[in-house]
Amino acid sequence: MIRIKNLYKEFDGKDVLKDISIDYKPGECSLIIGASGSGKTVLLKSIVGLHTPEKGEIWYGDKLFNKLREKEKKELRKEMGMLFQGSALFDFATVEENIMFPMDFFTDWSLEQKLERANFCLRRVNLENANKKYPNELSGGMQKRVGIARAIALNPKYLFCDEPNSGLDPTTSIVIDRLIKEITQEYNITTVINTHDMNSVMEIGDKIGFIYQGRKVWEGSNKEILHSDCKELNDFVFTTNMAKQLKALMNR
Amino acid sequence: MKKALEIMGEYSLLMVKVFQKPEKWRIFFRQSVIEAQKLMIDSIPLIFVISIFIGAVVVIQTVNNMDSPLIPKMYVGFMTREILVLEFCSTMIALILAGKIGSNIASEIGSMRITEQIDAMEIMGVNSANYLILPKIASSVVLSPFLMLFSFVVGLLGGALIIAITGLITMAQYVDGLQFSFKIHYISYSMTKMSVFAFIITSLASYYGYYAKGGSLGVGRSSTKAIVISSVLILVFDLALTKLML
Ligand SMILES: Nc1ncnc2c1ncn2[C@@H]1O[C@H](COP(=O)(O)OP(=O)(O)O)[C@@H](O)[C@H]1O
Ligand SMILES: [Mg+2]
Numbered sequence: 080m081i082r083i084k085n086l087y088k089e090f091d092g093k094d095v096l097k098d099i100s101i102d103y104k105p106g107e108c109s110l111i112i113g114a115s116g117s118g119k120t121v122l123l124k125s126i127v128g129l130h131t132p133e134k135g136e137i138w139y140g141d142k143l144f145n146k147l148r149e150k151e152k153k154e155l156r157k158e159m160g161m162l163f164q165g166s167a168l169f170d171f172a173t174v175e176e177n178i179m180f181p182m183d184f185f186t187d188w189s190l191e192q193k194l195e196r197a198n199f200c201l202r203r204v205n206l207e208n209a210n211k212k213y214p215n216e217l218s219g220g221m222q223k224r225v226g227i228a229r230a231i232a233l234n235p236k237y238l239f240c241d242e243p244n245s246g247l248d249p250t251t252s253i254v255i256d257r258l259i260k261e262i263t264q265e266y267n268i269t270t271v272i273n274t275h276d277m278n279s280v281m282e283i284g285d286k287i288g289f290i291y292q293g294r295k296v297w298e299g300s301n302k303e304i305l306h307s308d309c310k311e312l313n314d315f316v317f318t319t320n321m322a323k324q325l326k327a328l329m330n331r
Numbered sequence: 332m333k334k335a336l337e338i339m340g341e342y343s344l345l346m347v348k349v350f351q352k353p354e355k356w357r358i359f360f361r362q363s364v365i366e367a368q369k370l371m372i373d374s375i376p377l378i379f380v381i382s383i384f385i386g387a388v389v390v391i392q393t394v395n396n397m398d399s400p401l402i403p404k405m406y407v408g409f410m411t412r413e414i415l416v417l418e419f420c421s422t423m424i425a426l427i428l429a430g431k432i433g434s435n436i437a438s439e440i441g442s443m444r445i446t447e448q449i450d451a452m453e454i455m456g457v458n459s460a461n462y463l464i465l466p467k468i469a470s471s472v473v474l475s476p477f478l479m480l481f482s483f484v485v486g487l488l489g490g491a492l493i494i495a496i497t498g499l500i501t502m503a504q505y506v507d508g509l510q511f512s513f514k515i516h517y518i519s520y521s522m523t524k525m526s527v528f529a530f531i532i533t534s535l536a537s538y539y540g541y542y543a544k545g546g547s548l549g550v551g552r553s554s555t556k557a558i559v560i561s562s563v564l565i566l567v568f569d570l571a572l573t574k575l576m577l
Contacts, residue, residue: 127454156454156455156456161454163447165446167447167451168448168451169448169451170446181455183355183358184358184455184456184457229451239454
């Protein structure tokens with residue numbers, strides 16, 4: 080369970096996030112949607128502590144994350160996994176070394192145990208026979224899979240994904256989306272995903288928060304999104320004229 | 332001016348993050364060996380070539396400028412040795428390394444920053460500054476004095492080589508000069524200087540890489556800045572250490 084209360088973040092005096100409050104539940108894929116530049120990445124990075132918010136509270140269970148001491152933060156971080164927009168795989172390391180990286184630091188497992196876990200994670204994301212490849216030898220979709228495998232290497236309670244299907248074709252996108260959803264349900268992870276892809280919203284969005292110019296202006300499920308009367312949201316969801324006409328038809 | 336203070340503050344904070352006890356010593360030592368290879372061992376060919384040529388040139392210049400028959404020829408060896416040990420093998424080599432390993436470090440760390448690889452480490456709970464930067468500083472500070480020694484020896488050999496080829500003076504005169512009034516203190520002074528320079532180069536390049544922003548252009552900018560600033564600081568510290576130690 081993650082609870083965000085009245086979060087503010089600014090860069091050089093410019094407000095990027097304004098008064099954001101929202102809850103995320105385990106076993107659910109919660110989506111943050113919004114146009115490019117609306118503040119999704121900043122929100123996600125503030126939640127995980129890569130940015131320090133000016134004001135507000137971020138609760139992980141009963142721990143107030145942004146007030147924890149460095150050491151306690153570090154403990155909590157071991158329960159987080161994150162998939163970055165560009166995958167952010169370590170390009171000095173092979174696929175399996177990437178996945179074993181957090182294990183090297185935080186477990187006392189033998190090499191066999193680490194390899195076993197790495198292979199388990201790779202199988203889980205349906206990526207086999209790529210163990211010895213370097214990230215630049217992989218396609219975008221494969222990189223995302225490795226990114227997910229690395230994020231779940233230490234059985235996280237919290238999974239964060241920044242635009243998991245940016246740069247992927249629609250088919251691969253859906254495959255990655257479903258993979259994240261399955262893993263979320265299978266391990267009861269609290270998953271937060273940034274996206275501007277409506278396919279993802281309809282496919283995996285258990286709960287959706289819509290960000291407009293740094294404010295959360297709408298929150299609901301993917302069933303409700305089509306019937307909302309929030310103007311900014313409708314402009315975002317129903318971009319084309321055809322979509323607008325369809326919406327008019329639906330609401331008749 | 333405010334900018335300079337800001338940079339110094341940011342730099343100090345980063346160094347605090349760097350100088351922490353590594354999560355696992357085994358990982359630290361493994362990375363240090365890798366960095367030693369990449370930063371120090373791989374610089375040996377470049378230093379070899381430069382030192383051998385400079386040694387030869389210094390000998391020729393000294394001979395040309397000491398044409399008075401009153402000055403014994405062995406002073407060529409003496410002068411060459413002093414020039415190499417006092418300035419060339421530490422300060423000049425450091426300036427060259429500032430270009431070579433400074434840009435290497437700044438662009439490596441900078442590209443990890445802009446591709447979010449550093450964020451990926453942080454989110455795992457890994458102290459990225461400690462993991463990435465400490466092994467670079469440690470291996471360079473420890474090994475660079477030996478690069479200075481190496482450059483010194485090769486420089487003297489370069490001098491010997493040009494004498495053997497051209498017969499400007501006799502080898503005996505050259506060797507006599509090399510041994511004349513030898514101060515071991517100069518060697519330790521020069522090795523210490525080299526360590527300090529290595530710290531300046533690696534820590535500044537790491538700093539500029541670590542805070543790189545603005546895409547690949549930004550990485551280029553930060554590596555240029557790293558080289559310029561560390562070169563200037565090397566000269567400033569050269570002056571300060573010379574005042575202090577000699
Ligand atoms: N490190 C930063 N420094 C200054 N401004 C930033 C920084 N990161 C993001 N911003 C600004 O914050 C706003 C939101 O960015 P972002 O969260 O990346 O948008 P998106 O919704 O596309 O992920 C943008 O206007 C961006 O310029
Ligand atoms: Mg973004």
